[in-house]
Amino acid sequence: MRLSTVFTSLLMLGLWVISAPAQLEFPTYHTQTDFALASPGGFRTGSQGYLNPAVLAYVHQGDLVFSFSDPGDSFKTYRQVGFSFAVPNFSFNLLNEKIPGLGRITNYNLALSWGGRRSSVGLGYHWATDTIGGFERKTRVTLGSLYRPNRYLSAGLTTTLATNSRQREYAGDLALRPLGDETLTLFGDYGLQEHSSVEEGHWSVGGIVELLDGMRLTARYFDTEAFNVGVNFSFGHESVTMQSHYDAEQEHLFNSYSVRLGGRERSVIRDRYLHQKRFIRVEMNGSLRYQTYQWFDDGKTLMDYIDWIQQAKEDPAVGGMMINLSGMKINREMLWELRQELLDFQSTGKTVIMYADRLGIDEYHFASVADQLVLDPEGMITLEGYLMGLTFIKGTLDKLGLAFDEWRYFKYKSAAEALSREGMSDGDREQRQALVDDYYQLAKDDICASRSLDPAELDRIINEEVLLSPQEALDAGLIDEIARWEGEGQELLETIVGKDKKLVSSEALVNTAPPVYPYWGEPRRIAVVYALGICAMDEGIKARQLSRVIEKIAKDTSIKAVILRVDSPGGDGLASDLVAEALRKCKEAGKPVVVSQGYVAASGGYWLSMYGDVIVAAPNTITGSIGVIGGWLYNAGIKESLGMTTDHVRVGDHADLGFGIRMPYLGWQIPDRNLNAEEQAEVETLIKSHYDVFVKKVAEGRGLPADEIEEIAQGRVWSGLDGMEIGLVDELGGLSTAIRLAKEKASIPADEPVTLVSYPRKGLVNVEQFMPRLLGVDLRTGQPDVLDYIQFRLEHNGQPLLMLPLEQMEGNDLFEVLKSME
Template sequence: MNKVLSILLIFVVSLISALSQTTQRSFLHYYQLRNISQTAPTAFKFGLYGFENPAITSYLHDDDYLLLYSQNFNSSINDYNLGFFSGSPFGGTGLLYTRLGDNSVIDYRASFAFGDRNLALGLGYGFVGGDKSHFGRSNTIHAGLLSRSNPYLSIGISGTFALDKNEYETVYELAFRPIKNYPLTFYGDLALFNNQNLEAAEWSAGVSFEVVDGLRLNGRYFKDKTIALGLDLSFGKIGVGTSGIRNQDNDYSKYSFALRFGAEDRTIIKDIFVPEKEFIKLDLSGPIKYQRFAFLDKSLTLLNILKTIELARKKESVAGLVINATTLASNRAILWEIRDKLEEFRNTGKKVIIFIENADINLYHFASVADKIIIDPLGMISLEGYILGRSFYKDLLSKAGIGFEEIRLFKYKSAYENFARDKMSEADKEQRQKIVDDWLQIASTDIERSRKIPAADFRRLMDERMIYFSNSILQNNLADATGRWTDADSIVKKMYPEIKNLSSASKLSDIKKPFDDKWSSQKKYIAVVYAIGECAMESGIKARSLVNTLKSAISNPNIKAVVLRVDSPGGDAMASDYISEVIRENKDKKPIIVSQGAVAGSGGYWLSMYGSSIISTPMTITGSIGVIAGWLYDRGLKDSIGVSTDFVKVGKYADLGFSYSLPLIGIGMPVRNLNDDERRQFENLIKDGYSEFIRKVADGRKADTNKIEKVAQGRVWSGFEAIKLGLVDSLGGLDFSVRVAAERAGIQKEDYDIIELPKPGFMDFAALLSRLIGTDVKKEDKHTRFLKFMTEKNGKIMPMMPIDFFDEIPGD
């Protein structure tokens, strides 16, 4: 990339040189701008936003604007300039009005820049208005290069070419900082007009010094012995500056005054303006996904919600959050993550007000974090507790003429009980009971603390009534007032009369910090990589493509750490191993933190086991270290629907997987069950697969295999219990995982952005079609996908959890 930019710049400048022969100047040349430029562009901030060197805006972090006025006070005629300049990271525009006596001219320039913080190229175009012929002005094209390949040296090259005459100017700039990332800059520049030799060239040299943040002193000496001095003061989003230039005979003196506004800058005075306190309204209506489509999708996403809360936490003017949770829908783990972030928000002394309508225990647990819970006058709260149940299809399959053989060797590995039994095994009841007990302990502890309800009273509230209505809700301190989200402004202002404004969350934005003091410092990223759904090569986590996404993130030098978000109940061991092996091979190169969502068990834990650190929510279902196999086969269905089969074979086991397909749905099954020999071989494969799983977990967790065996056998655990067993390292959500990744990578929050991978799809065509035809176009649901997956993997050794855990995964 850098070589390409350099070649392009050399070509442009060479072309300009070849086309130019004369010595008359027909455009605003570089040193005519010395009255308004305190230094060379590459030495101080962003110059005039590409007006001199078009490449310079590549170091601008946000949109910025500059107003300038300059006047020669020793002149007997009108001699002044007015300028307006604007810039963004991608280019700039500017106009400079020059008045000299009775004549005036306006120079307009527009430019764009591309590249990175090491090397950037810029191109621009200039045109002239006013007394163009009087001043002999020509329209122009511009090219520029900015090279900052190390933190001590800045090199700029720019060229201006007159379109009406064969004339050009080339400017060379060199700036040096003796101390890394400290804005004390010595510089020199040189301008060559047409074929001028070096002796005839104009030049200047100077120094720019940012004494403290936002206070800059500039000095510059020119070849003609003219001296310029400048002062620049920044107050954050606004700044002022002044400079003066005087020649040795004192017959020329010009002073300029500047006002800058727009982009955040380092500032000499903190909090110059005290903002009025306000509450931010955060609408959490609807389901929460991990990623939304790039186009026509306004869905809530977890990372955006967490980011919004963090922005509100950091912004001084925000005194509280007012949250619409009336139709909020998500799983326990994600609700816990947002609740945890809101608790962090409250710990800064800020308020949280949450509006609800009808809440089950999951939503109420979330809402209990609030200082004030407002429930609809006709709203209800149910403290029903927690349940984990499952449906069984053994008799259904039997009546349909379908047989199912569960090949299970481990006590708690219950993935196929739905198809092999008519009720839960005692082992499955045991592990599920422990999980719901943990969930209740977590929720009740949080609710009791937040609502100041004694433990005995809360248990009484759970057991006394199925549902609480508004009057009993208030009497039992389950909410603070009744009201509706449509009246949120008046309700909140009545509760907090000192708050005058309730603003939309869209008002919050991440403050972009300047980086012009850090030459060659590339933008740093933390990649959040999503592994969501069943572990499969082409569906679910899409391991075949996800492995390349993960490798790309690891090899990208600007991505300093990776957070792998796992929300998967397992599936194909090969798909899990594709990803886990990449983590194992690369976690010493950069931190790879695993963040577990609602479900990260079996193959989902296989994905997690080699992480630099595994972070789980207390509500997560994890573990399930074990493998199982199932054999779905025909036991009369084909005969009952009039399907017959026949075959020839060579090889003892050739007919083992011989199947037929049902018309229309394309799902079929083998025509016979396993024999004793085949079942024994499957059992041996399961033993081998289990041993390999145990060995890998022990390797990843740096633990003895005997220790892992004690918590394995296919048993599922809550994250609350898993940390005690050494299966995870910390309790926290995605936000916490990103912070851990940054800490491990040695970077501060203001020094990185988050990039989400894989890139989301362009748009949800099924949703669009539903809108167009006015009828829902149903996508394949998780259960149908699971059944297809199971038939495709019939007889395979699988690290997989039961089908009901698929319902916990957000997104579909």
């Protein structure tokens, strides 16, 4: 059921009036405000949903509240005592009150809410017990609604109905924040019993001023000329409230007090008391992905780490981060992004400590950012430099009895070289050398800047020493300490920075953080769309599904901008174009589109990117490769050596193209013959035509002449650094940079929090992870890489492809890199 339908139904029920009069048999709205600093929508979560259950949509963590009021002359007895427990969308409240000369009544309340921060509805059920003989307080139901369209306005309505009589009461409250935050809140409310005139209703008005974070002064004036003044202090996870209540004659009546324990609030007192006394512990073992399944998935994502670093940066109680790199398996592009985040973290004067046991050059490049780098006594640093290489299988195909005809018309488009050659072409060698040169220079510049090393000395270490023991690394100035991370790491922290610092987990940082969005209303939303893996219709990026997702985003008025994160080596041009066209239409619908390129966004991956308003890449991103390639794998003796034969009938001169044996068990369809001269001429025309379209679309998307794109095309890959110089990339950065630019393009202030919505939605659970446990054998192992590669080529036999080589790249299998990020 839509929220608007529920909202309307509850209001209609609340406005239902039965004409027969009745005596009031439950406490009225304004007689239940002794512990409330403001009307329900004016402050925090409005007495934990006691008066308006709809406000429970704003509870972000669990809260316990204990309240009491004195009789005005001593603390020996109390007038009222209350207890509240609230979690998101649910609360339980208890209020015990003294009836002078009669006894005590205990009121109970259960409340639920539905909806979001913009609009919500709620249901509360009240009942009571007493020590007064013959007294009967009716059970009742409260229906509530809350509407907060923006940061400035809050409006609430409630209807309270006795369950076994015709008694009704209606109340509404309105609150304003002229500055859009908690600095100043003005509020008012009005309650009316059924069958009473408007003049007989009761009202109150007031205001709350926040002098410092978590230090608030309040005042509230009632139509009876009574008034309250109060103060609220937040200490982070705790807060205290005191109010003094006065009658119409300005005589003091009593005081009320509340103590809250639970979710963290902003607090200048806490921040000063704990100033930089905490260090955040981060365990970086394992791989890093973009998305996780909703259940049974403890994997970490790139955004998880970015959020932890940014939250720690903004938290005055955090003095630094202590990061364990043991077992880390993260690709170099993601490591560069996280390194940039840590540099930003350090810019606030906070400290980064890292522990490692074994580091290669990518890992050391990342770790060099640390203020204190600790290496295990049995650890090692390997600074081997950078390499990109291929395994060529032309000879393997010859031995298998297979032949491959490479359809290559562009100098640098080398995606099929591994099947057709025994070594690199000049064009491929040139572009790969440029990439490793950029990788090396980037690492060298960063390492020397962070470690204050002479560049020539780092060159010498890489070329002459390569392997460094802990002591050698210490002597060379590559590390600061030799020690071991034991247990939770507190002992190591104390060794480095002293005993006055406490180590807390990154999860604790998230769980104890104040509300991410401290304002009224829904934060504006930005969609983060992931295009991961090969460009294909129903695998990899799943273009058929992804294009539909983007079309829906274009129509969603709550989405203010789109970030496309691309990690793809390309593939099927149709798949790439489907997604690219959906993004272009998204732009035309008025939504800014910012592209964030990850480890690789080349060929078909660049086709995905080309219509972005801004393209952001890391300096070590692989981008470009504007070109098309194809090829034909066919029988050259495998059929005969296996003793297989084929036969057919046909209609059409070319009907036998692609026909051949089907390999038992493997399921490969291997064509009997190569293309003839006529067919090859048709293929050449098709590929060149496809290439011309690619170049023209990139020129259109980048706003450049086609001849300028042609000069940097021909299938050449570029680093992100070079890509920016030649106009394929607009800015160097990562996801954080893309978020900043998306906010800027959508006219969202830089300091305003937004909600990032991830697309396409990840499933509930990854069933595949349970298969080995269920069957006793790991079914995910798959077949050898060379067979995978041959199968991929056969599945796309004869198709013009926009893609990079899928073979071994600089020692990292691109298949594995992409799979680890899914």
